[in-house]
Amino acid sequence: MPELPEVEGFKRYLDATSLRQRITSVKVRDTYVLQGISARELAQALKNHRFENSRRHGKHLFVRADDHLWLRLHFGMTGSLQYLNGDEEPPKTARVLFHFAKSNHQLAFDDQRKFGEVGLIKNVDEFLKKRGIGSDALDIGFPEFKSILRKHGGAVKAILLNQKRIAGIGNLYADEILFRAKVHPAANARRLSDRDLATLFRATRYVLEKATVRRTDGDQLPKSWLMTHRGKEGKCPRCGHKLKSGTVGGRTSWFCARCQKRK
DNA sequence: CTAGATGTTAAGGT
DNA sequence: CACCTTAACATCTA
Numbered sequence: 001m002p003e004l005p006e007v008e009g010f011k012r013y014l015d016a017t018s019l020r021q022r023i024t025s026v027k028v029r030d031t032y033v034l035q036g037i038s039a040r041e042l043a044q045a046l047k048n049h050r051f052e053n054s055r056r057h058g059k060h061l062f063v064r065a066d067d068h069l070w071l072r073l074h075f076g077m078t079g080s081l082q083y084l085n086g087d088e089e090p091p092k093t094a095r096v097l098f099h100f101a102k103s104n105h106q107l108a109f110d111d112q113r114k115f116g117e118v119g120l121i122k123n124v125d126e127f128l129k130k131r132g133i134g135s136d137a138l139d140i141g142f143p144e145f146k147s148i149l150r151k152h153g154g155a156v157k158a159i160l161l162n163q164k165r166i167a168g169i170g171n172l173y174a175d176e177i178l179f180r181a182k183v184h185p186a187a188n189a190r191r192l193s194d195r196d197l198a199t200l201f202r203a204t205r206y207v208l209e210k211a212t213v214r215r216t217d218g219d220q221l222p223k224s225w226l227m228t229h230r231g232k233e234g235k236c237p238r239c240g241h242k243l244k245s246g247t248v249g250g251r252t253s254w255f256c257a258r259c260q261k262r263k
Numbered sequence: 264c265t266a267g268a269t270g271t272t273a274a275g276g277t
Numbered sequence: 278c279a280c281c282t283t284a285a286c287a288t289c290t291a
Contacts, residue, residue, distance in 0.1 A: 003269070032287090059270075077269050078288085093288095114287050115270060154280055163271080170269060250282070252267080 002075035004168030005211035011056045017083035018107045021100040030095045035119035058167025068122045076115025082108045137168035145201045149189045157185035158249030171251045179226040184262040185253040230254045
């Protein structure tokens with residue numbers, strides 16, 4: 001489930017395993033994943049280069065292979081990375097394999113449900129601009145956060161989910177953030193007070209940062225979180241009330257109707 | 264068998 | 278223009 005914390009986890013994983021090794025070949029097993037580039041072009045461009053460093057923005061991961069050459073990864077709904085030893089068989093759903101010189105290791109871009117994207121770009125900032133991606137959710141300061149929510153009406157959750165406004169928050173963490181801030185997902189953003197917005201901002205940072213740490217350590221998310229109770233039989237970890245669900249911003253939302261008032 | 268699932272986007276309606 | 282809903286993509290699981 002790659003939202004910001006998971007993609008940050010992939011970044012750290014890639015940084016820890018795959019930097020500074022000469023790339024000997026790139027195999028694309030399924031070309032649906034490629035965006036604006038052919039398998040041959042991708043392989044040709046990366047061959048004999050090394051991944052130097054990486055950068056995450058929202059749910060995108062960019063890996064620098066040269067001054068003007070960045071690999072772009074988006075994980076869709078089910079994407080992930082796996083670093084494999086020479087004798088390890090990549091999973092069937094590995095769509096792209098980056099082969100390294102060092103003892104036949106390879107990095108696999110796995111993507112069961114085929115919503116992922118792999119591309120090559122020259123300039124990360126230009127790419128983000130062209131796509132209209134907003135500021136990263138952990139990069140944003142309160143003044144910017146506030147003005148984004150003040151500027152747009154509609155359900156607060158829809159704004160949090162909109163990557164053009166704030167990048168990195170997906171359906172599950174949006175619910176978690178709203179739960180923590182005690183804000184109803186369908187509440188109109190314009191009707192939130194300054195105090196609500198401040199709480200929401202703090203909740204956003206807390207949830208995303210905490211989830212990133214938990215993920216990195218391989219720990220479960222806290223039981224006090226909504227996410228671990230999502231589902232029909234779920235009860236609010238704060239008040240014990242049965243959780244409710246509804247559609248907001250086109251996605252299923254879980255929330256506690258007692259703790260999260262619509263206002 | 265059916266519905267729904269972490270993401271994104273397009274199309275259509277109000 | 279602002280906002281909403283629905284559908285679509287591919288595949289798996291409850």
